[in-house]
Amino acid sequence: MPSVSRGVGQQPLRQSGWGAAVALACVVLAVLVAVAVVLFREPISPAAALAEELAGERWYAMTFRDRPVGHYRATNRRTAARDYEFATTLRFKLGSDQETRMEDRLVFARRPPHGLIRAEHRAPGADVVIMPRTAQVTARGETRASEVDVELTLAEYLALELRLRERSAPGEVHSSRSVDFDLLAVVTHHWEVLDAEGGIEVAKAGGAATTTVLLDADLSPRRMRVGELFALHRVEDERTARLWEAAPPVFDAAGSAANRIPVDRPIGDPGRLRRLVVALDLKDAALSSRELSADRDAQPPVAAEERARAMRATVRFPARAPRMRKLAERAVGDLEELGRRADALAIFVHHHLRYRDAPPGRTVWDTLADRAGDCTEFADLFATLARAIGLPARTVVGLAYRGDAFALHAWNEVAVDGVWRGVDPTWGQTRVDAAHLPLPSGMELAVIAQLPNLRLRVVEAEYDEA
Numbered sequence: 001m002p003s004v005s006r007g008v009g010q011q012p013l014r015q016s017g018w019g020a021a022v023a024l025a026c027v028v029l030a031v032l033v034a035v036a037v038v039l040f041r042e043p044i045s046p047a048a049a050l051a052e053e054l055a056g057e058r059w060y061a062m063t064f065r066d067r068p069v070g071h072y073r074a075t076n077r078r079t080a081a082r083d084y085e086f087a088t089t090l091r092f093k094l095g096s097d098q099e100t101r102m103e104d105r106l107v108f109a110r111r112p113p114h115g116l117i118r119a120e121h122r123a124p125g126a127d128v129v130i131m132p133r134t135a136q137v138t139a140r141g142e143t144r145a146s147e148v149d150v151e152l153t154l155a156e157y158l159a160l161e162l163r164l165r166e167r168s169a170p171g172e173v174h175s176s177r178s179v180d181f182d183l184l185a186v187v188t189h190h191w192e193v194l195d196a197e198g199g200i201e202v203a204k205a206g207g208a209a210t211t212t213v214l215l216d217a218d219l220s221p222r223r224m225r226v227g228e229l230f231a232l233h234r235v236e237d238e239r240t241a242r243l244w245e246a247a248p249p250v251f252d253a254a255g256s257a258a259n260r261i262p263v264d265r266p267i268g269d270p271g272r273l274r275r276l277v278v279a280l281d282l283k284d285a286a287l288s289s290r291e292l293s294a295d296r297d298a299q300p301p302v303a304a305e306e307r308a309r310a311m312r313a314t315v316r317f318p319a320r321a322p323r324m325r326k327l328a329e330r331a332v333g334d335l336e337e338l339g340r341r342a343d344a345l346a347i348f349v350h351h352h353l354r355y356r357d358a359p360p361g362r363t364v365w366d367t368l369a370d371r372a373g374d375c376t377e378f379a380d381l382f383a384t385l386a387r388a389i390g391l392p393a394r395t396v397v398g399l400a401y402r403g404d405a406f407a408l409h410a411w412n413e414v415a416v417d418g419v420w421r422g423v424d425p426t427w428g429q430t431r432v433d434a435a436h437l438p439l440p441s442g443m444e445l446a447v448i449a450q451l452p453n454l455r456l457r458v459v460e461a462e463y464d465e466a
Contacts, residue, residue, distance in 0.1 A: 045112050046162060047155040051076065051084045054220060059241040060232040062092050065449065068244035069094055072232050083117060084108040084154055096249045098360050100124060106179065114154035121181035124361025126315055128181045135184045137315055139365045152177055152186050160191050161219045170195040182314045227442045251449045261399060261406040263456040268463060270401055270435040277460040278437065282453050291459060292399065292437040299419035307415055310392035316380065318364060319387035328385035342391060342414045342423060349382045349425035378426040379410040386414055397444050401435035406456055408448065411436060
């Protein structure tokens with residue numbers, strides 16, 4: 001009896017003890033969870049917070065001189081691994097058979113300092129994948145790897161937007177950094193704040209044309225302009241952005257006949273032509289007042305910055321590739337004087353390739369594989385081979401006289417003895433004549449768009465004495 005009464009009397013005590021233990025365990029677990037949240041949660045840096053605010057999908061209609069030619073899609077999001085991803089797709093079509101598609105993707109680590117993990121660029125002719133220490137370029141199904149030093153943080157990438165949050169005043173200049181997929185490097189851009197109503201406008205100078213961007217109060221782009229030709233306008237949805245697909249092409253420059261530009265009087269023997277000035281004659285006010293000129297004996301000095309650009313090995317000019325250097329050395333043989341090496345390269349390219357109209361998006365590797373191409377491909381191969389053996393060279397786009405008319409054409413300038421000298425590997429010329437008229441940077445597409453209506457008028461022509 002006592003044992004029973006003792007057991008019955010102690011049962012509530014045992015239950016009470018278990019309840020206290022469970023309660024204590026719950027408290028301890030809650031504390032541990034709280035500590036874990038504090039220790040292991042992802043810190044929210046200013047750049048990460050801004051990236052979260054900019055998340056979403058935005059569509060833009062692309063125009064060429066106010067005519068619809070393409071669309072642009074920008075998507076900012078967190079990946080499945082919670083990294084920060086910025087992706088864009090650009091599609092446009094200027095001619096009836098020349099649609100271009102380019103895709104970019106940058107991924108930054110979820111944890112500070114949010115370093116760049118991977119950058120991708122897909123375009124006609126070549127795909128590029130960059131990681132902090134390596135880069136891979138794939139062309140014609142073959143992948144070539146190289147060592148790079150590409151370090152970029154989310155804060156550097158969004159540096160402009162972070163500064164604009166601080167209500168920058170017009171005239172201030174801010175910098176941001178981004179990946180250059182042609183140089184396989186990180187480059188710095190400088191942006192000037194402009195005076196704008198209804199938003200924040202900034203302008204980036206450099207390259208072929210000035211780029212301006214108008215941003216809304218939330219710092220998302222509303223409108224972007226590249227020079228006087230291209231613009232992107234934000235629209236409501238994909239359907240509106242893709243209305244360009246039903247629009248007629250702006251121009252169609254396919255074929256040599258469409259490339260002919262009449263001139264008001266014949267040009268005499270171009271080999272004797274010392275100086276030529278022509279005026280663009282058409283109704284377009286933006287072009288009709290322009291004059292183009294060439295002087296055979298002019299020797300523009302080579303600026304240090306120009307020389308550095310003309311020596312770069314890039315995706316377009318893969319001058320560091322062993323195959324390019326080997327081919328260039330074969331072309332110049334044991335020649336040592338720079339001018340003679342440039343001449344030998346021009347003649348080599350002229351005979352190594354055969355002329356053939358080529359579709360857009362081809363690379364120097366395509367040209368070597370087919371041993372054929374148009375004038376741009378002749379010029380790009382020359383520039384690549386020249387850079388491979390230490391000769392600064394660049395491709396020039398302009399108008400050149402052949403037969404009884406001018407045509408769009410590409411040739412080269414090479415730096416020799418501190419001055420720029422023109423060569424034309426397509427036509428086998430080691431000195432270009434004054435009937436080669438360079439076009440100002442950024443003007444090429446404007447001229448192409450006006451080809452059916454473009455006429456040239458000779459303003460001045462000077463010849464050597466017979």
